[in-house]
Amino acid sequence: MRWSRYYIPTLKEAPSDAEVISHKMLIRAGMIRRLTAGVYSYLPLGWKAIRKVEEIVRQEMDAAGSLELRLPAVQPGDLWKESGRWEQYGKELLRFLDRHERECCLGPSHEEVITDLIRGEVRSYRRLPLSLYQMQTKFRDEIRPRFGLMRGREFIMKDAYSFDRDDAGADISYKGMYEAYKRIFSRLSLKFKAVEADSGSIGGNFSHEFMVLAQTGEDTIVSCQACDYAANVERAELQPPAAKDATVPPAMREVSTPGKHSVADVAVFLGVSPELIVKTLVVEADGKPVLVLVRGDRDLNEIKLKNYLKAETVRLASPEQVREWTGSPVGFAGPVRLELPIIADYELLTREGWVVGANKADAHIVDVSLGRDAMVQGYADVRNVAAGDCCPRCRGLLETMRGIEVGHVFKLGTKYSEAMNATFVDEKGEEQPIIMGCYGIGVTRVVAACIEQNHDEYGTIFPPPVAPFEVVLMNLDITSAEVCAKADELYTFLQGKGLDVLLDDREERPGSKFKDADLIGAPIQLVVGAKSLARGIVEAKDRRTGHKTELPVENFADAFAVWKDTVYAGWIV
RNA sequence: CGGGAUGUGGCUCAGCCUGGUGGAGUGCAGCGUUCGGGACGCUGAGGUCGAAGGUUCAAAUCCUUUCAUCCCGACCA
Numbered sequence: 001m002r003w004s005r006y007y008i009p010t011l012k013e014a015p016s017d018a019e020v021i022s023h024k025m026l027i028r029a030g031m032i033r034r035l036t037a038g039v040y041s042y043l044p045l046g047w048k049a050i051r052k053v054e055e056i057v058r059q060e061m062d063a064a065g066s067l068e069l070r071l072p073a074v075q076p077g078d079l080w081k082e083s084g085r086w087e088q089y090g091k092e093l094l095r096f097l098d099r100h101e102r103e104c105c106l107g108p109s110h111e112e113v114i115t116d117l118i119r120g121e122v123r124s125y126r127r128l129p130l131s132l133y134q135m136q137t138k139f140r141d142e143i144r145p146r147f148g149l150m151r152g153r154e155f156i157m158k159d160a161y162s163f164d165r166d167d168a169g170a171d172i173s174y175k176g177m178y179e180a181y182k183r184i185f186s187r188l189s190l191k192f193k194a195v196e197a198d199s200g201s202i203g204g205n206f207s208h209e210f211m212v213l214a215q216t217g218e219d220t221i222v223s224c225q226a227c228d229y230a231a232n233v234e235r236a237e238l239q240p241p242a243a244k245d246a247t248v249p250p251a252m253r254e255v256s257t258p259g260k261h262s263v264a265d266v267a268v269f270l271g272v273s274p275e276l277i278v279k280t281l282v283v284e285a286d287g288k289p290v291l292v293l294v295r296g297d298r299d300l301n302e303i304k305l306k307n308y309l310k311a312e313t314v315r316l317a318s319p320e321q322v323r324e325w326t327g328s329p330v331g332f333a334g335p336v337r338l339e340l341p342i343i344a345d346y347e348l349l350t351r352e353g354w355v356v357g358a359n360k361a362d363a364h365i366v367d368v369s370l371g372r373d374a375m376v377q378g379y380a381d382v383r384n385v386a387a388g389d390c391c392p393r394c395r396g397l398l399e400t401m402r403g404i405e406v407g408h409v410f411k412l413g414t415k416y417s418e419a420m421n422a423t424f425v426d427e428k429g430e431e432q433p434i435i436m437g438c439y440g441i442g443v444t445r446v447v448a449a450c451i452e453q454n455h456d457e458y459g460t461i462f463p464p465p466v467a468p469f470e471v472v473l474m475n476l477d478i479t480s481a482e483v484c485a486k487a488d489e490l491y492t493f494l495q496g497k498g499l500d501v502l503l504d505d506r507e508e509r510p511g512s513k514f515k516d517a518d519l520i521g522a523p524i525q526l527v528v529g530a531k532s533l534a535r536g537i538v539e540a541k542d543r544r545t546g547h548k549t550e551l552p553v554e555n556f557a558d559a560f561a562v563w564k565d566t567v568y569a570g571w572i573v
Numbered sequence: 574c575g576g577g578a579u580g581u582g583g584c585u586c587a588g589c590c591u592g593g594u595g596g597a598g599u600g601c602a603g604c605g606u607u608c609g610g611g612a613c614g615c616u617g618a619g620g621u622c623g624a625a626g627g628u629u630c631a632a633a634u635c636c637u638u639u640c641a642u643c644c645c646g647a648c649c650a
Contacts, residue, residue, distance in 0.1 A: 012599065012611070013585050017643050037642070092649060108650080143574085143648060198650095315648080408650085440650095458610095476609060510609045518610090529609060539609090 001469070003504045008045050010516050020216045022451035023148025025460045029520045031468075038145025038153035045520060046447070048468035050156060053446050054135055056187050056465055057158050064180040066131040066160050071113045073137060077103030079112040083419045094139045094153075106139035111416050111438060114161045118434065119422035125165050128424060128434070129173060133160035135443065149448040150404065151218070156444045162437040165426065170435040174206075174411050177439045181210050181407050188446065189463030189571045191453060193403065195221050196231040198303050207410040210441075211403030212449040221403045222385045226396025233400065234303045236385040237392045240346045249353035249367040252336070258362040261331020263296040266364060270355060277355040278348065278368070280333040282317040282325060285309050289317065289325040291335055292382060293344040293370070296355075299384040308343070308380045332357040335374035336365055344376045345383045404449045405442070412436040451521075454544070460521030461544050463571050469502040472517040476510045476529030486553070487528045490538065493557065494526075518543070524567060526551075542567045 007030075014024035015034075026032045031046030042050060058068065077095065080086035086093075086103075094106045107113065114132065122130065138157045145153045162173035178194070185192045190212050197209040209232055211221050223230035231237070260266045267274045277296030282289060283305065290309065294300055306314040319330050325340060326333040334357030335342050348354070352369045370376050387400045417423065417433040426432050447466065454461040464470055471494055475487035487503060494501045502522065504513050510529070517525050527539035537550040540563060551559045 009583090010611095011584060015584070016579090016586085019644080034642095090649065140650080144644095146643085405650095474609095479608095509607085509612070511611050514610045516611085527609080531609065 001502050003502055004506050006044065006502065008516070008520060009043070010519055018148065020147045020150065020452065021455055022150065022448040025451050025455055026148055026448070029460055032149065038142060038151070040149065040152060045468045049447050049462070049466055050443060052466050052468065053188065053443050054158070057135070057184055057441055057443065060180045060184045060187070061133050061158070061160060064131070064176050066133045068134060069132050070134050071107070071110045071136065073107050073139070075105050075107050075113055077105060079116055080105060083112050083416055085112070092140050092142060094141045108138055108140045109440070110134070110136070110159055111161070111412070112420070115416045115420045115422050115436070118163055119420060122163065122424055122434070125424050125426045128163055128165045129169050130163045131160060131173060133158060147216070147448070149444045152444065155442060158441040158443055160439040162439070164435040165424070165432070167435060170411060170413070170437055174409060174437050177409050177437065178208060181409060181439070181441070184441070185210055185406070186573060187465055188450065189465060189573055190449065191573055192406070193221065193223065193230050195223070195403070196235050197408065198232065198235045207408060209405050210407035212406050212453060213401055214404050214449065214452040215402055216452050217402035217404040219403045219405055220400055222398045222400050224391035224394060224396045224398055227391060227394040229391050229393045233384050234301065238346060238381045238383070238385060238389060239392050240379070241350045244349055245351040247352060248372065249369055252365050252367045252369070252373050254358050254363055254365050256362060257364045261329070266355065267296065270364070270366070272355060276353070278335070280335060280357050282322045282333050283314055284317045284321060285311040285314045289321070289340050291333065291338065291340050291342045293335055293342065293348055293376070294383045295345065295347050298345065298347065298386065301382055301384045305343070305382045308382060326359050328357065328359045329361050332359060332361055332363065334359050334365060335370065335376065336368060342374060342376045343382060344370060344379050346379050346381055347383065349379055404445065404452060406446050406449050407441045409439045410437060412438055458515070459519035462521040462523060464523050464568055467500070467521060467523055469520070469522045470499050471501045471524045471526060472504060472520070472522040473501055473526045474504045474513045474517060474528065476513065476527060478505055478507060480530050483528055483530055483533055486533060490526065490528060490556070523571070524564065542570070544570060
């Protein structure tokens with residue numbers, strides 16, 4: 001491709017509403033433009049990167065035996081009522097009425113549609129197992145879309161679905177997809193980790209997320225330094241404590257803590273460590289109050305709590321509810337003398353003598369023994385894992401890191417097949433529900449994740465498999481017939497080698513060409529100019545390392561081949 | 574949905590407090606000088622100052638409403 005004929009509207013400055021690096025870079029490099037909140041146009045360069053990701057995904061899905069198809073984006077509300085998600089999904093489901101006032105939605109995922117398709121077609125065990133996938137635009141009306149392609153309301157996703165006769169078959173399908181995902185993200189040169197995850201509203205009982213490691217990731221993941229345990233912090237478990245300090249404190253007593261309603265304030269005011277304070281969280285579980293106790297320096301994990309309580313909805317109570325239920329403003333709730341269900345985190349078993357809220361304004365109680373002074377109904381694992389905790393598998397040390405969720409594999413089981421009556425007839429002639437799995441990859445998010453993981457102050461640095469152009473070939477002297485001839489010759493040569501080459505033949509000064517080449521992130525830059533040509537060389541730059549090499553014009557083919565291999569080898573993760 | 578902020582040429586922003594002929598940089602078009610890490614000079618095009626209403630002799634500026642966008646939080650696959 002000749003740059004003069006291509007369209008890459010690069011910008012010196014990023015729009016002020018772009019927060020994260022990938023968002024800024026995608027816009028500055030002329031790859032995307034925003035239409036409205038969370039909705040972007042993919043410009044030629046951006047679309048080219050997306051297509052490269054799609055192609056790798058497609059190759060690996062095909063290799064894993066999945067069959068590509070294409071399902072509708074417009075879906076009837078009735079189908080979603082059958083699965084129960086019409087009510088469950090909430091406002092994130094983009095709904096509308098058609099001209100006949102029929103309820104419709106734009107698909108945020110396609111479990112319903114694919115289950116509907118299969119239940120009408122697959123009737124016999126002889127047709128199973130079956131695996132189908134598609135690349136499609138998904139619609140999720142996020143409360144707060146942000147970070148460019150990272151969390152949009154409209155985005156491209158690869159979603160695959162497996163259908164099996166039994167659990168053993170479903171396990172094989174799941175494992176197959178898990179392995180395919182590992183190959184995909186490795187081929188994309190991403191540093192990633194597969195972690196155990198909560199399965200959320202899609203349903204099912206077991207899932208793994210594929211996380212691209214990056215500081216700007218929206219998810220926190222924990223991993224064990226000793227074994228291969230890794231999990232989303234939403235899911236990561238903690239074992240009950242092994243040891244317990246049974247030292248009983250002296251009688252509890254109330255102390256005045258005027259205006260000190262945060263753990264940090266109370267700790268400073270009383271001169272104690274936050275680890276000695278019990279944080280009492282007032283929670284509304286299915287409309288009813290529950291007190292949840294965690295150590296002052298810990299965070300409540302609402303998903304664990306929800307699972308423990310077997311509740312439909314769990315949320316922190318409003319300040320009004322806190323006042324009504326505990327008789328005190330937010331910040332002074334406590335477990336002493338309160339007739340509400342109380343759940344405490346396991347960690348609170350390790351010692352006694354806590355500082356707790358007194359259920360009245362400006363007062364706390366010290367030397368509290370939860371066993372003696374409060375009515376704790378149950379101890380459970382309800383807090384977030386933090387760095388320094390013990391691995392639930394091997395008791396090794398856990399560490400935390402940030403990740404961008406780019407893929408998710410679920411074992412759905414029979415959630416949808418039972419709700420929607422998708423069955424097959426087995427060898428014995430008996431009707432059985434199909435066992436399902438579903439597997440997603442956020443294609444557009446992968447592009448953003450690539451940039452989050454690979455960039456510098458000058459622009460994006462694309463891994464070769466994702467780069468819209470692998471080589472930018474700069475012609476610095478377009479008025480020189482000699483330079484043009486050589487540039488064109490190299491251009492043809494490189495294309496002949498199967499490389500995606502962008503020949504910068506624009507009427508621009510060299511400085512602009514260098515800046516633009518850095519910005520769009522091609523892993524290889526080649527420079528042809530009158531000066532270098534006079535010396536018989538072509539300048540080559542490895543975009544990732546910044547190293548420059550001089551390749552001889554004579555015998556360029558061999559020198560380039562060797563050099564290119566070393567550049568690409570540097571990308572292997 | 575709660576809290577905070579911002580809407581002024583394509584982009585980044587000043588002007589608003591204290592009302593009186595709408596600005597700069599960048600980008601764009603033309604000409605000239607330049608030409609290996611975003612050159613310089615001159616000329617030019619481009620704005621219903623987010624929208625509506627109000628106050629006023631006069632509104633980008635003050636008031637009200639509204640829409641949009643962003644940030645924090647809550648919510649959530």
